[in-house]
Amino acid sequence: xxxxxxxxxxxxxxxxxxxxxxxxxxxxxxxxxxxxxxxxxxxxxxxxxxxxxxxxxxxxxxxxxxxxxxxxxxxxxxxxxxxxxxxxxxxxxxxxxxxxxxxxxxxxxxxxxxxxxxxxxxxxxxxxxxxxxxxxxxxxxxxxxxxxxxxxxxxxxxxxxxxxxxxxxxxxxxxxxxxxxxxx
Amino acid sequence: xxxxxxxxxxxxxxxxxxxxxxxxxxxxxxxxxxxxxxxxxxxxxxxxxxxxxxxxxxxxxxxxxxxxxxxxxxxxxxxxxxxxxxxxxxxxxxxxxxxxxxxxxxxxxxxxxxxxxxxxxxxxxxxxxxxxxxxxxxxxxxxxxxxxxxxxxxxxxxxxxxxxxxxxxxxxxxxxxxxxxxxxxxxxxxxxxxxxxxxxxxxxxxxxxxxxxxxxxxxxxxxxxxxxxxxxxxxxxxxxxxxxxxxxxxxxxxxxxxxxxxxxxxxxxxxxxxxxxxxxxxxxxxxxxxxxxxxxxxxxxxxxxxxxxxxxxxxxxxxxxxxxxxxxxxxxxxxxxxxxxxxxxxxxxxxxxx
Amino acid sequence: xxxxxxxxxxxxxxxxxxxxxxxxxxxxxxxxxxxxxxxxxxxxxxxxxxxxxxxxxxxxxxxxxxxxxxxxxxxxxxxxxxxxxxxxxxxxxxxxxxxxxxxxxxxxxxxxxxxxxxxxxxxxxxxxxxxxxxxxxxxxxxxxxxxxxxxxxxxxxxxxxxxxxxxxxxxxxxxxxxxxxxxxxxxxxxxxxxxxxxxxxxxxxxxxxxxxxxxxxxxxxxxxxxxxxxxxxxxxxxxxxxxxxxxxxxxxxxxxxxxxxxxxxxxxxxxxxxxxxxxxxxxxxxxxxxxxxxxxxxxxxxxxxxxxxxxxxxxxxxxxxxxxxxxxxxxxxxxxxxxxxxxxxxxxxxxxxxxxxxxxxxxxxxxxxxxxxxxxxxxxxxxxxxxxxxxxxxxxxxxxxxxxxxxx
Ligand code: SF4
Ligand code: SF4
Numbered sequence: 001x002x003x004x005x006x007x008x009x010x011x012x013x014x015x016x017x018x019x020x021x022x023x024x025x026x027x028x029x030x031x032x033x034x035x036x037x038x039x040x041x042x043x044x045x046x047x048x049x050x051x052x053x054x055x056x057x058x059x060x061x062x063x064x065x066x067x068x069x070x071x072x073x074x075x076x077x078x079x080x081x082x083x084x085x086x087x088x089x090x091x092x093x094x095x096x097x098x099x100x101x102x103x104x105x106x107x108x109x110x111x112x113x114x115x116x117x118x119x120x121x122x123x124x125x126x127x128x129x130x131x132x133x134x135x136x137x138x139x140x141x142x143x144x145x146x147x148x149x150x151x152x153x154x155x156x157x158x159x160x161x162x163x164x165x166x167x168x169x170x171x172x173x174x175x176x177x178x179x180x181x182x183x184x
Numbered sequence: 185x186x187x188x189x190x191x192x193x194x195x196x197x198x199x200x201x202x203x204x205x206x207x208x209x210x211x212x213x214x215x216x217x218x219x220x221x222x223x224x225x226x227x228x229x230x231x232x233x234x235x236x237x238x239x240x241x242x243x244x245x246x247x248x249x250x251x252x253x254x255x256x257x258x259x260x261x262x263x264x265x266x267x268x269x270x271x272x273x274x275x276x277x278x279x280x281x282x283x284x285x286x287x288x289x290x291x292x293x294x295x296x297x298x299x300x301x302x303x304x305x306x307x308x309x310x311x312x313x314x315x316x317x318x319x320x321x322x323x324x325x326x327x328x329x330x331x332x333x334x335x336x337x338x339x340x341x342x343x344x345x346x347x348x349x350x351x352x353x354x355x356x357x358x359x360x361x362x363x364x365x366x367x368x369x370x371x372x373x374x375x376x377x378x379x380x381x382x383x384x385x386x387x388x389x390x391x392x393x394x395x396x397x398x399x400x401x402x403x404x405x406x407x408x409x410x411x412x413x414x415x416x417x418x419x420x421x422x423x424x425x426x427x428x429x430x431x432x433x434x435x436x437x438x439x440x441x442x443x444x445x446x447x448x449x450x451x452x453x454x455x456x457x458x459x460x461x462x463x464x465x466x467x468x469x470x471x472x473x474x475x476x477x478x479x480x481x482x483x484x485x486x487x488x489x490x491x492x493x494x495x496x497x498x499x500x501x502x503x504x505x506x507x508x509x510x511x512x513x514x515x516x517x518x519x520x521x522x523x524x525x526x527x528x529x530x531x532x533x534x535x536x537x538x
Numbered sequence: 539x540x541x542x543x544x545x546x547x548x549x550x551x552x553x554x555x556x557x558x559x560x561x562x563x564x565x566x567x568x569x570x571x572x573x574x575x576x577x578x579x580x581x582x583x584x585x586x587x588x589x590x591x592x593x594x595x596x597x598x599x600x601x602x603x604x605x606x607x608x609x610x611x612x613x614x615x616x617x618x619x620x621x622x623x624x625x626x627x628x629x630x631x632x633x634x635x636x637x638x639x640x641x642x643x644x645x646x647x648x649x650x651x652x653x654x655x656x657x658x659x660x661x662x663x664x665x666x667x668x669x670x671x672x673x674x675x676x677x678x679x680x681x682x683x684x685x686x687x688x689x690x691x692x693x694x695x696x697x698x699x700x701x702x703x704x705x706x707x708x709x710x711x712x713x714x715x716x717x718x719x720x721x722x723x724x725x726x727x728x729x730x731x732x733x734x735x736x737x738x739x740x741x742x743x744x745x746x747x748x749x750x751x752x753x754x755x756x757x758x759x760x761x762x763x764x765x766x767x768x769x770x771x772x773x774x775x776x777x778x779x780x781x782x783x784x785x786x787x788x789x790x791x792x793x794x795x796x797x798x799x800x801x802x803x804x805x806x807x808x809x810x811x812x813x814x815x816x817x818x819x820x821x822x823x824x825x826x827x828x829x830x831x832x833x834x835x836x837x838x839x840x841x842x843x844x845x846x847x848x849x850x851x852x853x854x855x856x857x858x859x860x861x862x863x864x865x866x867x868x869x870x871x872x873x874x875x876x877x878x879x880x881x882x883x884x885x886x887x888x889x890x891x892x893x894x895x896x897x898x899x900x901x902x903x904x905x906x907x908x909x910x911x912x913x914x915x916x917x918x919x920x921x922x923x924x925x926x927x928x929x930x931x932x933x934x935x936x937x938x939x940x941x942x943x944x945x946x
Contacts, residue, residue, distance in 0.1 A: 008750045011748050011749060011750040011753070012749075012750055014744040014745075014748065015501050015502070015744055015745050015748075015749045015750075016501055017744070018501075018741050018744040018745040019238050019497065019500050019501040019682070019745060021741075022237065022238045022239075022240075022500075022741075023234060023237050023238050023497065023500070026237040026238070026240070027240055028237075028240055028241060028242060029240045029241075029689040029692055030240070030241050030242050032242070032245070041696075041699055041700055041703065042721075043700075043702075043703040043718065043721070043862075044699070044703050044704075045703040045704050060867055060870055063612070063870045063871075064612070064614060064615070064865070064869060064870040066611070066614075066615040066617070066618045066619070067618075094618055094707065095704065096617075096618050096707070096709045097703070097709075098614065098709070098865065098869075101717065101862075101863065101864050101865045102864070102865035102866075102867065102869055102870060103864075104850050104852065104853070104867065105852065106852060106853075106856060106864070168696060170693060170696070170727050170730040170731050170734070171730065171734065172730050172733050172734055172737075173734070173737070174734070175689070175690060175692065175693045175731070175734045175738070176692055176693050176696065235681060235682070238682055239681065239682050239684075239685035239686060239689075240685060240686060240689040241685060241689075338565060338566075338567055339567070342565075342567070342927070410679060410680075411679075411751045413679060414928075417679060417928065418574045418575065418679070419574055419575030419676065419677045419678075419679065419931040419935075420575060420927060420928050420930065420931055421927075422573060422574060499681070500681075500682045501680075501682065501745060501749075502679075502680065502749065502751050503675070503678035503679040503680035503749070503751050503752055503755065504678065504679035504751070504755075505751060505754065505755070506754075506755060506926055506928040506929065506932075507588065507926070507928055508588065508926060508928075509754055509755075
């Protein structure tokens with residue numbers, strides 16, 4: 001396709017014909033986001049939560065976190081025992097998953113949840129020494145399960161709530177085709 | 185007494201329908217203001233939609249989703265009308281405010297002199313229609329230059345200078361192209377031109393393809409379609425002459441090229457596409473508003489729409505030329521083409537082929 | 539063509555004085571930083587009529603102190619930082635840094651990891667070139683090629699997303715190897731995308747590369763001769779488009795490139811059109827490389843034994859199960875022995891150069907990197923003089939200059 005010699009008239013005709021080709025047979029790649037949303041890949045790096053029981057409070061995740069989105073909280077559990085638990089500031093997190101990977105006990109429960117809207121800054125901002133607000137308030141919600149589930153049931157703060165889920169499939173002719181898994 | 189009054193009333197009603205309504209219809213409804221407005225809404229939407237389709241996108245969609253976002257432009261108009269109109273500190277306020285209005289007025293004026301049906305001859309003097317249309321079409325850019333000058337912005341200034349250069353360089357090809365058709369039709373009355381085409385059964389584009397092509401190129405250039413979208417080139421001069429404008433005045437600047445496009449396309453379909461052919465109104469029908477104005481007008485309008493749709497589609501295919509290249513084309517190749525078109529017309533006329 | 543004026547003569551003048559210097563003829567345009575055709579930089583242009591007399595690119599609007607930031611952080615934390623400045627081209631930035639770090643640590647990645655690095659790097663090169671071609675489209679006024687290029691990045695981005703779980707900021711390459719292995723069925727899917735890309739390149743050729751208007755705009759515009767290209771120190775596709783056969787993948791091989799068979803396209807003209815063709819040709823070569831990598835990729839671990847042996851038993855088990863590298867605690871406490879290392883990597887826009895100095899501490903003592911866009915900057919002042927104003931976006935776009943990358 002390279003090389004400089006070019007017939008001008010052929011060039012114009014080719015360009016117009018290519019334009020018409022795509023006009024007649026549009027190959028749309030847009031995903032109409034709030035109406036449709038993608039089923040993300042299995043290993044997509046989405047929101048995650050720490051399993052309270054598995055974490056040993058070693059602080060490695062805090063040390064490795066590049067934007068310092070993790071800070072260790074001093075908590076007291078029901079039995080009056082002191083423990084350290086990571087608290088994640090979603091306003092800072094860049095989803096690099098260094099923390100997930102470095103955890104010696106694999107205490108992180110990951111998810112493919114990507115769409116989450118916060119109504120105000122305080123919902124995701126860390127206030128040092130203060131417990132985080134919903135849903136990462138470990139003092140009020142010590143059970144990771146609930147937190148994890150809060151990602152999965154379609155919460156009102158998910159902008160794609162109620163959207164059609166589509167699965168992107170590679171295609172030789174169209175690049176990406178969005179398929180509706182529900183349809184036969 | 186009452187009888188006289190009622191007689192007078194009926195006479196005036198008849199005269200109203202016969203003499204006063206058609207010009208009003210012509211100016212206000214079709215092909216005048218109302219249709220222009222509808223055409224604007226539709227054309228801007230179509231341009232965005234056509235470009236989007238070619239570009240793997242959807243284009244306007246969310247305003248009236250069921251109809252493919254067709255009233256997106258109306259929404260834009262509402263948005264424009266609620267925006268603040270900012271006058272830059274250094275602007276020449278008087279010129280700055282009046283230029284868009286004058287621009288709009290002169291953009292609309294040519295519409296009156298383009299006959300869209302044989303009935304036109306009854307309403308306006310049609311004998312010199314082509315002679316009047318050409319200068320009216322050429323005059324609008326002067327106000328673009330005024331616009332750019334008044335804004336006190338370097339990018340506006342550069343943009344309006346570009347417009348000035350381009351207009352001057354494409355005047356001669358435009359005149360030559362229309363001249364060759366005038367020679368061919370033997371009349372400066374566009375209605376005669378259409379009768380000529382209908383009478384011979386050959387549209388002007390076949391009779392003189394050079395002139396038609398030239399006219400198309402000048403049309404693309406004058407209305408700032410790609411690849412001649414030079415005076416508003418975004419990556420070079422921001423928005424050209426309209427850089428400083430905001431709110432409705434920006435909307436005027438934005439819609440002006442489409443109005444010009446509309447009058448050019450009407451003229452193109454009258455001169456080159458056989459006008460209201462295949463509707464050939466009989467002499468009786470031609471003297472009525474419906475048979476002489478509306479039906480033929482509809483045909484001309486549809487032809488013009490197709491021409492416009494093709495021209496807005498060019499956006500999806502071409503980038504823009506550099507200004508010196510465009511000017512060179514205007515002074516050089518286009519002028520030769522213009523002479524060739526005139527020569528072709530003369531040859532056709534002299535040889536008696538048509 | 540008049541030569542640029544002596545900068546020192548006008549350096550102390552204010553803007554108004556400069557503008558008044560030749561007030562009768564000269565027009566000073568400030569293109570940027572808030573101009574549709576400038577990117578995050580300001581280009582000050584002195585014009586006489588439509589001809590550019592002098593150009594002064596003013597950069598630094600998006601300077602992010604990446605070097606100083608990285609000198610105050612653990613070694614591993616610099617990976618996201620170097621990615622952030624080169625968003626269309628993150629893998630290559632990541633790779634360059636990690637190679638420098640590995641040389642400091644004395645770790646060798648495994649062969650499979652090398653191939654995976656090459657694979658992702660080449661996919662990233664295609665997306666980076668598409669980004670450049672697309673932006674060039676909008677600079678010349680063709681919104682179609684802009685939309686096409688950005689849409690066609692999507693399948694390629696999705697491919698790396700399948701491997702790394704992120705769309706742009708992959709943080710995929712770590713000292714000793716890479717973080718994730720290929721998912722099942724990746725080869726077939728990649729082949730689908732490559733075939734799609736090849737078919738699309740033909741259409742790009744028709745609507746953009748061979749479009750007569752594009753050729754008119756770019757041919758003979760902004761010509762950089764071979765000797766000028768070398769003298770100005772420009773790099774990457776821009777250098778090769780001027781006829782210099784220099785590619786870091788060849789000159790200083792890294793990753794799996796020594797084992798692969800590929801060509802380095804060059805063009806002798808050095809004008810904007812050559813730079814455009816250069817990118818298209820490189821996309822074709824990248825497709826070829828990806829095919830080879832997928833064919834030849836060896837089996838084995840994706841992380842070197844040095845790192846693997848430092849994992850705890852749970853992490854080792856995780857690796858065997860999921861082929862996903864867990865970080866040993868070592869990652870958070872790397873202390874390379876005192877010394878220095880360099881690394882060069884051919885990124886989408888040219889050569890990235892890294893220079894790391896360690897004094898045995900947890901953080902780098904000196905962290906220095908040179909990005910290709912920064913090296914390509916001098917060429918603006920050189921070629922824009924004497925051209926038309928409308929050529930400014932043509933030249934700017936053809937160089938694929940990316941301000942955040944240059945500012946670091
Ligand atoms: S994913 Fe990265 S940024 Fe987010 S908390 Fe974990 S280490 Fe920090
Ligand atoms: S690295 Fe894992 S175990 Fe250590 S504090 Fe973080 S979550 Fe807990």
